[in-house]
Amino acid sequence: MTGDLYVQSVIDQVPPGLPVRDQIAMDLRSHIAERLDHNQSIDEVVQQLGDPLRLAESYLAAVPLRSAPFSNRLAAKVIDVAIFIAGALAMACALWLLLPDPVKIFGAMASLFAGIFGFVIYTVVAESREGATVGKRLMGLRVVRESGARISLGQSFVRQLPFFGQFFWIDAGFALFTDHRQRAFELLTKTRTIAVLLCAGIVAPALMITAWTT
Amino acid sequence: MGTDPERSARTGIERELKRGSLELIVLHLLAPREAYGYEIVSKLTARTNGALGVTDGTLYPVLYRLERAGLVAVRWETPERGVPRKYYRLTPAGREELARLTHEWNTFARAMSNLLASEEDA
Numbered sequence: 154m155t156g157d158l159y160v161q162s163v164i165d166q167v168p169p170g171l172p173v174r175d176q177i178a179m180d181l182r183s184h185i186a187e188r189l190d191h192n193q194s195i196d197e198v199v200q201q202l203g204d205p206l207r208l209a210e211s212y213l214a215a216v217p218l219r220s221a222p223f224s225n226r227l228a229a230k231v232i233d234v235a236i237f238i239a240g241a242l243a244m245a246c247a248l249w250l251l252l253p254d255p256v257k258i259f260g261a262m263a264s265l266f267a268g269i270f271g272f273v274i275y276t277v278v279a280e281s282r283e284g285a286t287v288g289k290r291l292m293g294l295r296v297v298r299e300s301g302a303r304i305s306l307g308q309s310f311v312r313q314l315p316f317f318g319q320f321f322w323i324d325a326g327f328a329l330f331t332d333h334r335q336r337a338f339e340l341l342t343k344t345r346t347i348a349v350l351l352c353a354g355i356v357a358p359a360l361m362i363t364a365w366t367t
Numbered sequence: 368m369g370t371d372p373e374r375s376a377r378t379g380i381e382r383e384l385k386r387g388s389l390e391l392i393v394l395h396l397l398a399p400r401e402a403y404g405y406e407i408v409s410k411l412t413a414r415t416n417g418a419l420g421v422t423d424g425t426l427y428p429v430l431y432r433l434e435r436a437g438l439v440a441v442r443w444e445t446p447e448r449g450v451p452r453k454y455y456r457l458t459p460a461g462r463e464e465l466a467r468l469t470h471e472w473n474t475f476a477r478a479m480s481n482l483l484a485s486e487e488d489a
Binding site: 177180181182183184186187188190191198201202203204207208211212214215216 | 450
């Protein structure tokens with residue numbers, strides 16, 4: 154492993170959009186270079202620095218995390234759902250028009266189901282890889298571990314389980330009462346949604362009002 | 368020879384003690400003059416004969432926390448040959464924090480010594 158690869162593996166654990174990424178990377182490069190300058194091997198240096206996730210979490214412990222306002226989270230979900238409903242409806246309409254009479258209803262239904270599953274799969278992958286869906290990105294939100302590090306694919310999957318059950322609103326309702334505005338399944342997976350853009354608090358209500366009036 | 372749980376409890380106490388005192392240690396080592404990361408680790412290892420040795424992975428996040436808290440200031444020095452080096456020095460707030468932590472540590476250490484030395488409890 155090279156120094157740059159190690160730094161990258163630490164930075165990969167810091168959610169995109171957090172401004173501290175560059176500073177942590179610069180710090181680590183300098184510290185690694187110091188050690189190499191004192192005739193240590195890169196293996197010794199990496200051993201001294203330890204597990205990249207642990208190191209990222211130690212750095213992130215110094216960064217205060219701001220819980221996402223409930224309105225921003227709601228607006229982000231509305232944006233995401235709207236995008237997928239629009240896509241699924243477009244596909245359903247196309248299939249309705251293109252397919253012959255006996256099967257067109259099945260084609261349209263299939264596209265709606267594909268839209269629902271596509272939405273969940275997209276959310277799971279986007280939140281684990283980028284820390285946010287399109288809606289969350291627009292609202293300046295990121296999904297992180299309670300330590301501030303990037304979430305894993307497994308955590309991302311479990312976060313979405315309430316979507317399949319009848320308890321989605323109960324799960325979401327926890328966000329109104331918990332300390333860090335966490336949903337029940339966020340508490341379970343030790344993850345949380347944070348605000349990374351200060352202006353997002355103004356953007357969220359504005360977008361919701363615009364959506365409501367049009 | 369202790370059993371595994373005993374050994375693990377001992378290392379747990381050592382780790383907690385180190386973690387709790389690491390900020391004091393770093394502030395103390397930076398008190399006389401500025402230093403860079405590797406220098407701080409080397410000083411710490413040398414002055415304590417390795418008893419309080421910490422890994423870089425433990426020290427650097429502490430330096431970062433102290434920097435963000437405004438207790439240490441940094442400056443980058445780029446030598447003609449070699450890599451840019453980050454130097455840390457105490458700020459006035461850092462000196463105040465050092466004095467406060469030192470006082471707290473001494474009070475705690477004295478209290479523990481008195482407790483452990485008392486014959487009644489032994």
